Structures are given as C-alpha cells and as structure tokens.
Amino acid sequence: MARGRSLEGKAIVITGAGRGLGATYARCVAAEGAAVVVNDIDAASAGAVAAEIQAAGNRAVAMPGDVASWSFAAALIERCIDEFGGIDGLVNNAGILRPARIEDIAEADMRRMIEVNLVGTMACGLAAAKRMLAQGRGAIVNVASGSQTGDIALSAYGATKGAIASLTYAWAMECAGRGVRVNAISPLADTDMAKSNTKFLAEQSANREVAYASLPPPETNAPVVAYLLSNRAVGVNGQVVRIAGRALSFVTHPMIASPVLDGEWTLDAVAEAFDTTLTGRQSPLGLTYADRAAGR
Numbered sequence: 001m002a003r004g005r006s007l008e009g010k011a012i013v014i015t016g017a018g019r020g021l022g023a024t025y026a027r028c029v030a031a032e033g034a035a036v037v038v039n040d041i042d043a044a045s046a047g048a049v050a051a052e053i054q055a056a057g058n059r060a061v062a063m064p065g066d067v068a069s070w071s072f073a074a075a076l077i078e079r080c081i082d083e084f085g086g087i088d089g090l091v092n093n094a095g096i097l098r099p100a101r102i103e104d105i106a107e108a109d110m111r112r113m114i115e116v117n118l119v120g121t122m123a124c125g126l127a128a129a130k131r132m133l134a135q136g137r138g139a140i141v142n143v144a145s146g147s148q149t150g151d152i153a154l155s156a157y158g159a160t161k162g163a164i165a166s167l168t169y170a171w172a173m174e175c176a177g178r179g180v181r182v183n184a185i186s187p188l189a190d191t192d193m194a195k196s197n198t199k200f201l202a203e204q205s206a207n208r209e210v211a212y213a214s215l216p217p218p219e220t221n222a223p224v225v226a227y228l229l230s231n232r233a234v235g236v237n238g239q240v241v242r243i244a245g246r247a248l249s250f251v252t253h254p255m256i257a258s259p260v261l262d263g264e265w266t267l268d269a270v271a272e273a274f275d276t277t278l279t280g281r282q283s284p285l286g287l288t289y290a291d292r293a294a295g296r
Ligand SMILES: NC(=O)c1ccc[n+]([C@@H]2O[C@H](COP(=O)([O-])OP(=O)(O)OC[C@H]3O[C@@H](n4cnc5c(N)ncnc54)[C@H](O)[C@@H]3O)[C@@H](O)[C@H]2O)c1
Pocket: 015, 016, 017, 018, 019, 020, 021, 022, 039, 040, 041, 042, 045, 065, 066, 067, 068, 092, 093, 094, 095, 096, 097, 116, 120, 143, 144, 145, 146, 186, 187, 188, 189, 190, 191, 192, 193, 194
C-alpha cells in the first residue's frame, strides 16, 4: 500500500535555505506535504526557493534575515505560527565556513562563525523549542559536521559544530518525554561552502582515516532530514546522524572510559597510570570509524 506524504499538515522552518543543502531540504519537506518558511540572509535566494516551491503546488513563504540576531530568530518562529498556524519542525541549517590555519585565522572570522553557526542555532532553537514544549509536539534538526572531530584549518568552524552536537544532546535530554525531539545531522555535499574549502582538502584527507573520493550532491541528505522531522522518527532523540553519500550511520557520542585509577593518588601514581595504560589508549585525531579505532 502506498504511504501518504510523511510531513502532511506540518509547518517547518528551514534556515539558510536559499541555496545548497538548505534549499534541497526545503524542496524535499514541501514535496512531503509540509508548509515551509524559507529563511536566508540573502533575500533574493530565499524568495526564489519559496516561489519555486509554490510553483510546484506546495506551500512556502520566504522570511529573509540573519539567524544570529536573537530578535530576528524569535520573529522567524512567530512568522511560521502566524502564516501556517503552528511550528512542527525547525532545521537549523544556516552556517558559514571561513577556513584558516592557526597562523592565519582572523578574530572577526572566528567570532562570526560562532555567531552564525552556534548563536544562530541557539536563538532559533530556543524560540522554537519553547513553542514546541508548550504545545507538546515538535522536532528540531541541528546541523553538525564531520569537522567536529577536529581538522586542519577548521578549528573554529569545527568548534561551533562540536558545540552544536553538545547542544543537541542537552536539548534532547530536556525535551525527552515531552513530545519534542532534537537530533542533528552531519551532512556531506558538494555546495558553495564545500568549494570554499578545496584549498585544504588534500591536507585534510591525508590526515583522515575516512576519505571521500568525491562529494555527493546535496539532495542525498534531504530524505534523512525529512525522516527526522516526521512522526516516523518518533523513537529517535539526541542522535547525530552521519550522512556520507550513501553511507548512513550514527556519530558516536563522547563517553567516559572506565577509570584506571581510583581514590587518592600522587603525581607519580598518575604518571604510572599514563605510562602503563592511558598513553597507549589515546583516541586517534580526526575523522575515523569508532569500531576500527576500538580494534573491532
Ligand atoms: N557542504 C558540506 O559538505 C557540509 C558538511 C558538513 C556540514 N555542513 C553544514 O550544512 C549547512 C549548509 O551548508 P551548505 O554546504 O549548504 O552551505 P552554503 O554556503 O552553500 O549555504 C549556506 C546558506 O546559509 C545562508 N546563510 C549564511 N549565513 C546566514 C545567516 N546569518 N542567516 C541566515 N542564513 C545564512 C547562506 O546565504 C547560504 O544560502 C551549514 O550549517 C554547514 O556548516 C555542510
């Protein structure tokens, strides 16, 4: 039996949806029946994506603006409620990448990445979560990145993405059992952002155990976002879903390993614990597979 559309009747806000990954999420969730608020800092591209969705016979409205503005973020969520009668989903997709090595990175670039990627996610996420908790339903999808594990020239960008993963775990914990789910994706796609990183790609790849021969088209990621926003994902909360082309998996959560030393200790005892055990158990740096790192 054919299924109906998975997001019929839902109202969803997607930030940074004027191009790249966000635009494919907007098209996909609209085709699955959702009414979409298309946000982007670039008004023309937000308007174009909303018009395209409308022309395809689906519902969308453009709401251009900067997600790093706390007041704009609140207005964005309220616009969804005013326009479509509620807020069922939010995709915190807007993000910027300004890659640079330690020696070259500018303070302004680091601060702007924190503002857009992290503060933008916080501002939109909190405004939406408050509404969703009050109504007892909703789903938020944040956007992390493989760079949260650390990478060459991606320190500040990766730090914002690691923080977004932490935010996801914490929000998911607070929302659990209250009808609201919070997950994240760790996408991969050939977009304008990815192109801005090509200068460092060879160096980054040499440093990784996970190498991607080519970047997949952005559309590959959209069905995962639509799934996480839908009621079909009712049992999934607090996870970071890795989408690497056609390889779908979870990113493992940071965890604490069993202690090797307990109770009182001295500097000598600590040094011995490192010498005999911990130094040999260091986690590898960069992108790798958890089961391989654990020797499985
Ligand atoms: N492309 C990849 O391989 C990849 C990998 C991991 C994570 N991501 C993440 O996915 C998301 C989308 O990336 P993309 O590759 O499509 O990038 P992109 O640069 O192609 O598109 C990002 C969009 O966000 C908009 N935007 C930027 N700042 C904004 C702001 N302050 N307010 C509202 N909109 C704003 C831009 O105008 C643009 O339309 C980002 O969060 C990015 O960090 C991408």
